Amino acid sequence: MKTNHHPPRQTKAKRSFSDYVSASLILPFFYSIAQFFYRSVRESAIGTFFCSYDQENEAIESGLLARLRKKLRFSERVMRPMRFKIAAQFDNSAIFSSLRTYCARLAGMSLGTYGLSCLFFSFFSSIIYVLRYMTNKDTSYADILISGSVLLIGICFVASHQHLSDVLCQSKLSSFILFKLCGVNEEYFRKVPHTQGKTIAAILVGALLGLLTAALSPLFVVIGVFGIGAAFLVYKIPEAGVVAILFFTPFLPTMVLVAFMMYLLVCFFLKYLRGKRVIHFAWLDFAVLLFMAVLLFAGLFSAAPGASLFPVLVFLCFMCGYFLVVNLICSAEWIHRCLWAILSSSVLVSLYGIYQNFFSVADTTWQDTEMFSDISGRVVSTLENPNVLAEYLIMILPLAIAGFLISKTAVQKLCYLFCAGILGACLIFTWSRGAWLGLLLAMMLFFLMYSKKVLVLGIFGILAIPFLPFVLPASIMNRFLSIGNLGDTSTSYRVHIWEGVTAMLKDHFIGGIGVGADAFGEVYPRYALSGIETAPHSHNLYLQILVETGIFGFILFLVLLLIFVKRSFTFYAKPLPLRERAVPAALFCGILAVLAQGMTDYIWYNYRVFLMFWLLIGFFAAVCRTTEADHRDILQKASRQDADNADITLTAPVRKGKAAEQASSKID
Numbered sequence: 001m002k003t004n005h006h007p008p009r010q011t012k013a014k015r016s017f018s019d020y021v022s023a024s025l026i027l028p029f030f031y032s033i034a035q036f037f038y039r040s041v042r043e044s045a046i047g048t049f050f051c052s053y054d055q056e057n058e059a060i061e062s063g064l065l066a067r068l069r070k071k072l073r074f075s076e077r078v079m080r081p082m083r084f085k086i087a088a089q090f091d092n093s094a095i096f097s098s099l100r101t102y103c104a105r106l107a108g109m110s111l112g113t114y115g116l117s118c119l120f121f122s123f124f125s126s127i128i129y130v131l132r133y134m135t136n137k138d139t140s141y142a143d144i145l146i147s148g149s150v151l152l153i154g155i156c157f158v159a160s161h162q163h164l165s166d167v168l169c170q171s172k173l174s175s176f177i178l179f180k181l182c183g184v185n186e187e188y189f190r191k192v193p194h195t196q197g198k199t200i201a202a203i204l205v206g207a208l209l210g211l212l213t214a215a216l217s218p219l220f221v222v223i224g225v226f227g228i229g230a231a232f233l234v235y236k237i238p239e240a241g242v243v244a245i246l247f248f249t250p251f252l253p254t255m256v257l258v259a260f261m262m263y264l265l266v267c268f269f270l271k272y273l274r275g276k277r278v279i280h281f282a283w284l285d286f287a288v289l290l291f292m293a294v295l296l297f298a299g300l301f302s303a304a305p306g307a308s309l310f311p312v313l314v315f316l317c318f319m320c321g322y323f324l325v326v327n328l329i330c331s332a333e334w335i336h337r338c339l340w341a342i343l344s345s346s347v348l349v350s351l352y353g354i355y356q357n358f359f360s361v362a363d364t365t366w367q368d369t370e371m372f373s374d375i376s377g378r379v380v381s382t383l384e385n386p387n388v389l390a391e392y393l394i395m396i397l398p399l400a401i402a403g404f405l406i407s408k409t410a411v412q413k414l415c416y417l418f419c420a421g422i423l424g425a426c427l428i429f430t431w432s433r434g435a436w437l438g439l440l441l442a443m444m445l446f447f448l449m450y451s452k453k454v455l456v457l458g459i460f461g462i463l464a465i466p467f468l469p470f471v472l473p474a475s476i477m478n479r480f481l482s483i484g485n486l487g488d489t490s491t492s493y494r495v496h497i498w499e500g501v502t503a504m505l506k507d508h509f510i511g512g513i514g515v516g517a518d519a520f521g522e523v524y525p526r527y528a529l530s531g532i533e534t535a536p537h538s539h540n541l542y543l544q545i546l547v548e549t550g551i552f553g554f555i556l557f558l559v560l561l562l563i564f565v566k567r568s569f570t571f572y573a574k575p576l577p578l579r580e581r582a583v584p585a586a587l588f589c590g591i592l593a594v595l596a597q598g599m600t601d602y603i604w605y606n607y608r609v610f611l612m613f614w615l616l617i618g619f620f621a622a623v624c625r626t627t628e629a630d631h632r633d634i635l636q637k638a639s640r641q642d643a644d645n646a647d648i649t650l651t652a653p654v655r656k657g658k659a660a661e662q663a664s665s666k667i668d
Contacts, residue, residue, distance in 0.1 A: 053563070053570035057283045082273075103232065105195050107165045113197030114164070115157025117206035122151035124210025125218055146218040165189040181337055182233060182240040231263065238267045238277070239328045239337075245321065246615060247341035250349045250382050250392060254314065254607045261317050261324075261611075268324055279327055284567050284621055287560040288614075292319050294553040295515060302514020304522045311516035315604075318611040325618030332630065335623055339399065339583070342616075343419050346396045350426035353381035353389060357429040379429045388606040390435030391597055393427045395590040395616055397439060398446050402586035405450065406579045434600040435593075442593030449572060449585045494539045494600065496529050501538040503527040504547055512550035517605070519548070537605050541598030561595070564588075564617065571624045580627050587620035 125147045132139050168174045169189050178184040212221050234241035241264040249257065271277040292315075299305075299312025329338060356379040378386035400423055403416035427435060504513070504527045513523045517536050525533045538544045546554040568588040572581060594603055594613065604610045 047569075050566050050569040051573040053283065053566040056566075060283055060286070099232075104192050105197075107168075107189060108192040108195045109164055109197040110194075111157040111160035111162050111164060111167065113199075113202045115154045115160065116199065116202040117209070118150050118154030119158060120203050120206030121210040121221075122147050122154060124207050125150075125213040128211070128214045140217070143213070143218050146222060147213070150218070150222070163192075163194045165192040165194075181243065181340065183237055183334065183337065184233070184240075234264060235267045235270075238264060238271055238324070239334050241267065242325055242328050243334075243337050243341045245611075246338055246619075247345045249608050249612050249615070250345055257608065257611060258314060258317050261321060264324060265320055268328065277327065280625065282621070282625075284560075284563050285323065285326060287556075287563045288319065288322055288617075291553075291556055291560050292316055294549055294556055295319075298512055298549040298553060299515045301511065302516070302519050304514060304516070304519040307518030307522070308514040308516045311518075314607055315515065315610065318607065319614050321611060322614040322618035322621075325615055326621050326625075329619065329622040330626055332626065335583070335626060338619060339403070342396055343400060343403070346393065346400075347419055347422050349381045349383070349389070350393065350422045353379040353426040353429060354422070356381065378431045379426065381426070383606065383608065385606065386430040387432050387435070387597075387601050388609055390427055390430040390432035391594050391601070391603045391606075391609050392612060393423050393430070394435050394439040394442070394593040394597065395612060397423045397427065398442060398586035398590045398593070399583065401443070401446070402450075402582040406582045432597075434597040438593040438596035441596055442589040445592065446585050446589040449589070450582060451578065493532065496532045497535050497539050498543065500524060500528040500532060500535075501540075501543050501547055508547060508550070510550050510552075512546070512548050512553060515548050520544075537602040539601055541595070541601070541603050544602045544604070564591070564620075567621065567624065571628070574628070574631075576627065576631055580631070584620055584623050584627070587616055587623065591617060591620070 125143075129139050129144065129147070166189075168178060169186060175186075179186045209221055209225070216224075230244075234244070241260070245257070245260060245264065248260075252260070268277060272279060295312055295315055299308040299315075302308035325338075329335060357377075379389065380386055381389050383389040383392055397420065400416050400420035404413055404420060407413045407416055427439070501524070504523060508523070513519050520537055521534075524535060528535070538547060542554070542557075545557050549557075568584065571584055591613070594609075597603060604613070
């Protein structure tokens, strides 16, 4: 009987990029060029210079000031005893003991108590509305809707015997917000003792809040109640305040953000005095602090001192956000929470911008309607200006792309791809050519930093450039190709302003004119070209810094950027996993993208973009420091395990040698 012996079936192995490279005839050549390019840059004098951040930082830490600090022992003699004393006074004070007890009681109360307060709030606010109607005063339908919503909540809660702490632990939404996003300890709510609550107190609180609607909108009353709880949460966990400010920056007014930032600074300082938080200080932090001092000096000695004081104080307050992020975000969990806050808020902003483009009337104020008649308008979303919106988006878009590259599951990749698509679509509808160009340059650098294999694909991407007009819509191509066209009123307007600012620099090159639009508006008309006398700023970040702070402030800003770049390249020179490089690379390239747009616009004119700029730089520094610390811990654990294994392997041959000696003696 004849049998056929078939060879076993070979399973198809998943081929990686390196497999395709080795199987190709052309790609290995380009890949060897890419490797040679990266190695040459890294080993060159320029590469060594840009990767020397750690050496400079160590030199500062061990320099004259550090030796003087160790000799004086100011921290051990003064700061540490003072912090222990303040911590003891805080923890043992009657006010904070009562506050902790009161918060525990509120968390342990039943929902029926809260429902009773809601009912009396709605009852007294309804009386206020009736009195307004009788006195012919207007009542907003939104106020009536809010009071009605509180009434429904009261009806649902008043008969419930569940306690608030149990509901917060069981609800998926509250668990996500409190425990996953804000970092609250879930065990605290599980151990809170249950209390029934006092009926009279609940009625009085509800009535008092209802009577407040005579002077305030019910919306403000409700926000105030939740705001008190949020303020206490930020006091207990300042890191949650950082997450909140990253999320709410594109939505809140400037002065609300200023108040929130000042409160967060106070909370962090109190935590530091109590020994609950520490302060890290590095070379980049020192450069930021010096630039803050220069801005303060420029604001005090301004061409319009009274007008410059407000913008300088806002700038300094928002730049403190850099130090808050650097010193509070110190773990992988808080990094992920910050990423969630940044991406989710940017998606909401972008969705609103896309809605404006398709379902609302996009604004044509910032557009040459004759040259770009195929563009219906430019979206502004929550940031009031299309260029400002574009500046915000290009700082964040690389983060969504980085998340797509490093995510493991298909669901995560789809989520990040959705984020990147929404942000990219909104960025297109801003029709900001400077932002497009800045993002294009930054993404090229991001992919080059992410992997050297991208350089091989980039060579083929250059060959595909001539085919772009056949793929992209004509409106996008026309807008992009109009960069540098002086026939565009927007471009010619900028060029004429730059000529006037250049004339200003001849008289204000050393000390500058001071910070702010008012100082610029007072001096600029004397040097402006005819017909361009009114301009809020110079439409160029670097010209604006030079004309506001003078040559010394401008040089210090360039030094700050140089240190920022060196911090990034020093981080990437270390042997870290590819996944841990993506987020810092995205943050670094997002900042570079908006700095590139700063060549054609003054990106700090909007306070919220200014705040986001420094928050993201601080977030970049925090991610780098945390990643390096985690990597050092992993290496130290691995070295300890290797040492333990070495002890085991060293003792085993000794025993084996003794057994062999005994066996050999028996044979003899």
